Amino acid sequence: MIDVKILRESPESIRESQIARGEDPKAVDELVKLEAVQRDLLQKYEELRAEQNAVSKKVGQAEASERQAIIETTKRLASEVQQAKEASDKARDEFTSKLSLIQNVILGAPSGGEEDYNVLETVGNKRDFKAEGFEPKDHLELGEGIKAIDVERGAKISGTRFYFLTGIGARFELALINMGVEYALENGFTPMVTPTLVRPEIMSGAGFTDRHDDEIYRMREPDEQYLTGTSEVALAGYHKDEILDLSRGTKRYAGISTCYRREAGSHGKDVRGIIRVHQFNKVEMFSYATESQAEAEHQAFLGFEKAMINKLELPFRVIDTAAGDLGSSAARKFDCEAWLPTQNRYLELTSTSNCTTFQARRMNTRYRDQNGKTKTANTINGTLATTRWLVAFLENHQQKDGSIYVPKAFRKFLGGLEVIEPVKDFCANAKGHAKVEGK
RNA sequence: GGUAGUGUGUCUGAGUGGCCGAAAGAGCACGCCUCGAAAGCGUGUGCACGGUAAUACGUGUCUAGGGUUCGAAUCCCUACACUACCGCCA
Numbered sequence A: 001m002i003d004v005k006i007l008r009e010s011p012e013s014i015r016e017s018q019i020a021r022g023e024d025p026k027a028v029d030e031l032v033k034l035e036a037v038q039r040d041l042l043q044k045y046e047e048l049r050a051e052q053n054a055v056s057k058k059v060g061q062a063e064a065s066e067r068q069a070i071i072e073t074t075k076r077l078a079s080e081v082q083q084a085k086e087a088s089d090k091a092r093d094e095f096t097s098k099l100s101l102i103q104n105v106i107l108g109a110p111s112g113g114e115e116d117y118n119v120l121e122t123v124g125n126k127r128d129f130k131a132e133g134f135e136p137k138d139h140l141e142l143g144e145g146i147k148a149i150d151v152e153r154g155a156k157i158s159g160t161r162f163y164f165l166t167g168i169g170a171r172f173e174l175a176l177i178n179m180g181v182e183y184a185l186e187n188g189f190t191p192m193v194t195p196t197l198v199r200p201e202i203m204s205g206a207g208f209t210d211r212h213d214d215e216i217y218r219m220r221e222p223d224e225q226y227l228t229g230t231s232e233v234a235l236a237g238y239h240k241d242e243i244l245d246l247s248r249g250t251k252r253y254a255g256i257s258t259c260y261r262r263e264a265g266s267h268g269k270d271v272r273g274i275i276r277v278h279q280f281n282k283v284e285m286f287s288y289a290t291e292s293q294a295e296a297e298h299q300a301f302l303g304f305e306k307a308m309i310n311k312l313e314l315p316f317r318v319i320d321t322a323a324g325d326l327g328s329s330a331a332r333k334f335d336c337e338a339w340l341p342t343q344n345r346y347l348e349l350t351s352t353s354n355c356t357t358f359q360a361r362r363m364n365t366r367y368r369d370q371n372g373k374t375k376t377a378n379t380i381n382g383t384l385a386t387t388r389w390l391v392a393f394l395e396n397h398q399q400k401d402g403s404i405y406v407p408k409a410f411r412k413f414l415g416g417l418e419v420i421e422p423v424k425d426f427c428a429n430a431k432g433h434a435k436v437e438g439k
Numbered sequence B: 001g002g003u004a005g006u007g008u009g010u011c012u013g014a015g016u017g018g019c020c021g022a023a024a025g026a027g028c029a030c031g032c033c034u035c036g037a038a039a040g041c042g043u044g045u046g047c048a049c050g051g052u053a054a055u056a057c058g059u060g061u062c063u064a065g066g067g068u069u070c071g072a073a074u075c076c077c078u079a080c081a082c083u084a085c086c087g088c089c090a
Helices: A004-009 A011-020 A026-061 A064-099 A139-145 A151-158 A168-186 A200-205 A232-238 A294-311 A358-363 A389-396 A408-414
Strands: A118-123 A190-193 A251-260 A279-289 A316-320 A332-340 A345-354 A366-368 A374-376 A378-386
Touching: A004 A011, A004 A026, A011 A026, A026 A064, A118 A294, A139 A389, A168 A190, A168 A251, A168 A279, A168 A294, A168 A378, A168 A389, A168 A408, A190 A232, A200 A232, A200 A358, A232 A251, A232 A279, A232 A358, A232 A378, A279 A294, A294 A316, A294 A332, A294 A345, A294 A378, A316 A345, A332 A389, A345 A389, A358 A378
Parallel strands: A190 A251
Antiparallel strands: A118 A316, A251 A279, A279 A378, A316 A332, A332 A345, A345 A378, A366 A374
């Protein structure tokens, strides 16, 4: 939720932000009017209420003889107050429900839609498979070759866009998570295994509202929880209604959780393999920061993501996402996208957003500044590692014979494996991939 | 799932219809004392919104939402949470 103060004091900045996102700025003008109406009605109610309180107070002190007369007048007042309150509440509800539809005010993001991102940086070199003398295979073919991915049985068991990670695939997943957690620890994050079912107010507080029905799983009645698509949701709610001490730096958490996404709006997109799936695992960075810490923390998150991708020796680029492609909570978002040789395009591996005060406002998470004043906290989130990395890993590190090179920094998390060899038979242990470091 | 109890400010905790935004203590801030600190003493100390040049002032807030009443921390209902016991279960 955006700050009402900004709406009152500089609605122009919100208008501009909405325009950059490709939204109709008329909604902002309407909100300004609604806010004034709402405030006016609130004042009227409060005046009446003050009068009622004053008169009611006299009842207790009055002599028995005059008490009855006073009660008569307060009775009349009480019904007026009731009416004024109803009018005021109604105006407030209308205002807040419309206010909550306004997305966060952007912070330097380029304006425009999905294609209007800025490329900030390109890291590493794309491999030249022609020069190497073979046609690259895609991640699914490779994954099946080393018996790491089984989408057929995934579909049999759960439906399309589900998969099994088998043998070395399952080990890759655990290794990646372990590497992420170890790296997070080195950088002052507290690892957290989070709930993946959350109450509706946590879901909407984090900025995932019912508007996103086609993206979100929800429990059947009478259970009201949502399945979260990222541990960001649980971590954004973790400090709900709390006042944090951020005087010694940001509060950093690394959420480890399974993530669930309906992907109902993405028919026909990324249908092959495990690029876009309903369920995956993720290590997610999440930070609470003061106003002055927030942008630096966002940059730090981007740095952590780049470092992690470098550990896997993947070629990638960093983009500054355009306003129209930001989530409603984000004021700015950087994505790291790995090169996908078989599709001749980049694929999003990480995403880090600065949500400024948008999430924390509804969660009522605050901190005290140097003067002891309470202020709404800023939240920053970012992917540290996730199942999708397997796709980029397989495609970029494949060798002519279908084996997969394991980057040095990653080996210790994978039992010392240097190369993953294709295997004929399904094999749940490492014996089928026996090239171990040092041997 | 059932029954019972509990839910008060940063924390502990008093408060059973008007004198309660709330005793007391702790914590915190400031001052005195001290070379400095601790102890001691004194003063102050919630939040949100409206309002003001700033004060003043007003409204709301004792888990949340309803209700009763002229008036609710206090009485009633519902939800949520916690605790205990029972049941069930990995």
